[in-house]
Amino acid sequence: MFYRVKHQKNRLFVFQTQISNLPLTTKASSQDWLYTISPKKKLIDLNFKEIWRYRDLLFLFVKRDIITQYKQTILGPLWYFIQPLFTSVIFTLIFNNLAAIPTGNGIPSFLFNLAGITSWNYFSSCLTGTSDTFKANQGIFGKVYFPRVITPLSIVFSNLIKFGIQLLVFISFYIYFVFFTDKASNALPQLTIILLPILILFMGLLGLGLGMIISSMTTKYRDLSFLVGFGVQLLMYGSAVMYPLSYFKEKVPEYSWLVEYNPMTTIIELFRYMTLGIGDFSISQFLYAGTISIIFFLLGLVVFNKTEKSFIDTV
């Protein structure tokens, strides 16, 4: 996908132009070039066959990310649990106990926050992880060729594993609240939970798409890397992580569109509906989140594709 690598066996007109320029002795062998390296012209040049050939690399990158992340730490993989748990506790203290944001009847605020944070974490770690693909992998990219898109994909996959672990934490707390306390009387998973894997896919695509756009732009304009750090944090406040969208609409109706049209709001609201039965579900919301995610993903691919050819000269 990096270069126009194509099979030219069937393109007769190509041979004819070549033959006229070649010395006689090479005539016969000039007819079956397998690959061509040339300045790229096409907008999208994804070579799925090639990406498939490098699937082992994808797997090994994921493995590397997982096994090296918490090396030489005492708590090790426990950090996967600690981060969402502590954030949820703090959010519950500040936003629900102090600021008294309601989270719905019969649903513990802690569970509400944990649901929001778990899904937000997946999106944000995909976004921040992929947003410095080019800068962080400059060393490898400058020395060896492989389909560059493997790198951001591997980040999305290793975060998916992390997300899976955090989802287990969420489920354990859910079970605790439902079966061992009577605080979660209204927290019921909805039938639409069967759509959860697709929702997770949307989160991944949205984070990946945005991350690829940002990583492509930062190769030339470094300003964006400063933006990502606090931008993601600001975006969290605008994504209905620690409050329900309905409450925001009620309190600040004039700015509610800002939160409402944010695709991550939709995704998080849907996640909470599917798992806890908070808010409501409409197929149009679901399609909205899906469409936006796919648009960003495709846009990201185009920009990433355009950048990967020349970035080593500009980074």
Next chain:
Amino acid sequence: MKEKDIILKAEHISKQYRLGLVGTGTISHDLNRWWHKVRGKADPYLKVGESNDRSTKGQSEYVWALQDINFEVERGEVLGIIGKNGAGKSTLLKILSKVTGPTTGEIKTKGRIASLLEVGTGFHGEMTGRENVYLNGAILGMTKKEISSKIDEIIEFSGCQRYIDTPVKRYSSGMTVRLAFAVAAFLEPEILVIDEVLAVGDAEFQKKAIGKMQDISRGEGRTVIFVSHNMAAVKSLCTRGIVLEHGKVVFEGGQNESVDYYLSVESEKAKLDLIQRKDRLGNGQFILKNIIFYNKQDKAVKEVLTGNYLKIVVEVDKVLEIDYSKLIVSIAFQDKDLNTVLLFSSDELKSDFSGLDSKFELIIPKLMLRGSLYTLKVVTTYGSTMQKDFIDVVDNAGSFNVIENDLWNKGKNNRRLGQAIIEGEFTV
């Protein structure tokens, strides 16, 4: 006539770079480019740019790192690419290995290219040797299955059996390199592109690596494109050579001819601006003007092979006429640490300079020095060698490279260790 089996063909490859502060102020260029594109015009910045000579200050901020490179490689051939720093070798390798794209032109191949611009790309210190072998192999384009089938051979070749399940960060740098090279040695692409990675590891490992390279090209009939500063390696490994200069192919031919061409290509530039030097001692009755090195064919060179003929010509500018029979000239060869390695002194040799006109020569029939860079200190005195009698004394008046050679004709290059090389034999 035997038909050639061309496996790789480069056509009109060019690469343009922008100099200066890349990354700032490019929005205006981007906009201008985009505006030309909208109107259906060619990129305005492709027209500008000049050939890439590092030492002269150019007019344009765009340069051509490569300009209209054309060459063909036959199957089973080992092509050496030679050139001094900045000639465009690395850029060409980067294009061949698809790390960066050419600005214009095309490379067509009939097989997969694997490149080895660096050993151990993607090695992660926290992972064990075995895990790194898998990761590095996959980065270089091998599948997991391929690596699994070769892992035992790779580990054996590296000689790191004992540490293979230890994190790489605990390895010595030599061990890391051995392991990394071992992975690369078991790559099996149709075309292998190698940058100077042979210059790694200890002597034993280098021999192993070179042997493996030879197996790859000769035994297994694989095509190799090899870039090196090591002329001896080019001579022994390659079957053909290309010399690059300022981004253009200036010579193409057999490996020996290419190396010879490269060594003498600097002939014009071998002349030094000695006369402009201010850091000299002495009364200045004459001034050392220029030092030129010549090989046996009387070509000006900057490099000479160990054991070869070397003639040093020192040009002088006479200021005052003096009695030149009393002139004493000493030329000291110094290593990088300014230790004097060799000394030629005219008072020991009872040389007579009475007929001195505008130059004198020092002829060394066999230069018994090992590969390294040597600089010359030239001392000219009148009557005695005391400081009060100095005429003109210049430190680092000139420099030349000695290239390692197989002096004893045993199929092994002399090491770049120590300076002097003299005959000797081991017996029991």
